[in-house]
Amino acid sequence: MQSGYDPGNLAPYASSERTSRGRIYAEPPPVHRNQYQRDRDRIIHSAAFRRLEYKTQVFVNHEGDLFRTRLTHSLEVSQIARSIARELRLHEDLAETIALSHDLGHAPFGHAGQDALNRCMKNFGGFEHNLQSLRVVDELEEKYAEFPGLNLTFEAREGILKHCSPKDALKLGELGQRFVAKNQPCLEAQVCDLADEIAYNNHDVDDGLRYGLITMKQLLDVQIFREQYEEVNSRYPNLSERRQIHEIIRRMINRMVVDLIETSKDRITKLNPKHPDDARKQTDYTICFSDELREQNLQLKKFLRVQLYKHYRVQRMTKKAEQVLTALFEAFMNDHNILPPEFRQHCDNLKQQLGDSGTARGIADYIAGMTDRFAIVEYERIFNPRQLSFANLIP
Ligand code: MG
Numbered sequence: 001m002q003s004g005y006d007p008g009n010l011a012p013y014a015s016s017e018r019t020s021r022g023r024i025y026a027e028p029p030p031v032h033r034n035q036y037q038r039d040r041d042r043i044i045h046s047a048a049f050r051r052l053e054y055k056t057q058v059f060v061n062h063e064g065d066l067f068r069t070r071l072t073h074s075l076e077v078s079q080i081a082r083s084i085a086r087e088l089r090l091h092e093d094l095a096e097t098i099a100l101s102h103d104l105g106h107a108p109f110g111h112a113g114q115d116a117l118n119r120c121m122k123n124f125g126g127f128e129h130n131l132q133s134l135r136v137v138d139e140l141e142e143k144y145a146e147f148p149g150l151n152l153t154f155e156a157r158e159g160i161l162k163h164c165s166p167k168d169a170l171k172l173g174e175l176g177q178r179f180v181a182k183n184q185p186c187l188e189a190q191v192c193d194l195a196d197e198i199a200y201n202n203h204d205v206d207d208g209l210r211y212g213l214i215t216m217k218q219l220l221d222v223q224i225f226r227e228q229y230e231e232v233n234s235r236y237p238n239l240s241e242r243r244q245i246h247e248i249i250r251r252m253i254n255r256m257v258v259d260l261i262e263t264s265k266d267r268i269t270k271l272n273p274k275h276p277d278d279a280r281k282q283t284d285y286t287i288c289f290s291d292e293l294r295e296q297n298l299q300l301k302k303f304l305r306v307q308l309y310k311h312y313r314v315q316r317m318t319k320k321a322e323q324v325l326t327a328l329f330e331a332f333m334n335d336h337n338i339l340p341p342e343f344r345q346h347c348d349n350l351k352q353q354l355g356d357s358g359t360a361r362g363i364a365d366y367i368a369g370m371t372d373r374f375a376i377v378e379y380e381r382i383f384n385p386r387q388l389s390f391a392n393l394i395p
Contacts, residue, residue: 005034011089013273015186021154021174024138025147035153036093042150043097046143048104048136054371055103056110056321058204058314067210068203070103076203077102080257081188081195084287087261088268090188097152098159098192105132107368108375109321116322117364120329124360131168132368133160134175140365159189178280187279190287198256201300202249208308209245216245222303224296228252259293324379325367331382332363338382339366 002017010016017035030038043049052071068076078099085095106129107113117127134157138149152160157175162185169176178185185193205225208214219225228251232244239247264287271286273279279286289297308314336344336359347362354361370378 003029003031003034005030005032005037007034007092009089010091011268013187013268013276013279014090015094015155015188015276016091019276023151023153025151027146027151034093036091036097036156039150039152039156040093040097040100042143042152043101043104043137046104046136046141046150048141048369049100051369051371052103052106054373055106055108056113056372057200058110058207058309067207070106073199073203074100074103076199077192077195080198080253081192083257084191084195084261084264085188088187088191088264088287090191094153094155094159094186094188095191095195097156098189099195101133101137101152101156101160102162102192102196103129103133104136104160105129105134105368107132107325108370108372109317109325112318112321113325113368113375116325117329117367120326121360121364124357124364127364127368128163128165128168129368130161130163132364134172135365140369155186155188158185159192162189162193182283183280184282184285185280186276187287190279190285193285194260194287194289197297198253198260201297201304202253202256204304204308205252205300206245206249208304213311213313214307216241218307219303222296222300224252224255224293224300228255256289256293256297259290260287263288263290263293324375327383328367328375328379329363332366333360339363 004017006016006018015036017029020035029035033041049071052074053069055070057068057070057073078096081095081099082092084090085092107117107127109116114127114129121127136149137152137157137160141149143150154175158178161172161175164172164176164179166180169179177183184190205214205219209216209219216229220229225248228248231251232239232247236244236247267286267288271278271282273286288294332339336347339347343362343366346365347359350358350362352358367375
């Protein structure tokens with residue numbers, strides 16, 4: 001149903017209220033805002049969104065106040081995605097919604113947490129953060145009287161589910177179809193996917209330098225960094241290092257965003273889509289970097305993988321995170337009585353539907369919803385004998 005508040009200059013290939021596949025539960029249209037603004041507002045008011053503030057991107061949340069968290073990461077993705085969407089005359093509100101919600105299902109401690117939880121769930125259907133994000137917005141948020149979850153539009157849910165195995169996709173009905181048919185998501189979702197990459201590659205360089213895990217000297221081997229470094233150095237030879245780093249990184253982001261917009265504009269002109277589904281039917285993304293920039297981006301990603309994500313200090317954090325989450329999962333699986341009552345109930349409900357896999361899924365929901373610091377405190381409460389006073393045992 002249409003509110004009539006879509007932006008006025010949308011391209012025919014942009015998602016819109018007119019072409020939307022709507023919500024699972026029918027609702028009256030919003031007043032004074034469009035359907036995707038309503039989605040965005042529901043995300044911002046969700047509990048899962050607030051928790052992003054205390055969830056790790058790469059560095060555990062309490063390592064330092066200046067590092068990115070999943071919340072600041074999501075805001076950066078949103079800023080980049082909106083700029084691109086507006087320039088391509090896509091639906092900026094939908095792009096913002098997808099960007100702000102794309103990481104809602106992440107477990108604490110970043111990818112280490114995801115991997116640990118996936119291992120724990122091996123015999124119970126696995127754990128995958130994209131699917132979990134969808135689970136958060138479809139089922140786990142408890143806010144509305146008339147439906148579970150946030151009842152977002154199809155397009156927002158399509159954008160949140162960035163990856164999905166064909167096996168899981170079969171369980172998801174219309175939303176999973178594209179993974180089976182190997183189609184693409186709407187253009188706004190494609191924009192957010194690439195905006196995510198631009199954001200994390202650049203802010204991981206910034207955070208890695210700040211933390212002293214990588215150096216400018218090492219980064220000179222990476223072409224996209226070196227080019228911006230040379231330009232900044234020739235223009236401003238006496239700049240302090242902090243300003244120099246910011247000038248380089250802002251130029252790298254700009255280089256990637258401009259390339260993405262120009263390449264995508266060319267591809268859209270060639271494809272000449274008349275409807276959002278025309279882009280969905282393609283075998284590849286319509287939104288993409290030029291070949292040259294894709295190569296440079298791959299080089300940067302490889303550098304970060306080897307020099308930053310595999311750095312022994314990051315690996316130590318990873319190890320600890322795995323131990324915390326694995327121990328919590330096993331403790332809850334062995335004894336449901338130590339779960340807080342509402343999650344015990346949640347597990348019991350899921351057990352009735354799915355048996356032991358349901359119990360495990362309920363525990364994974366509880367753990368995935370934890371912030372980094374909550375997971376550490378919960379671990380202390382359960383395993384540290386010095387924490388035996390009753391007040392310390394209550395989550
Ligand atoms: Mg992300």
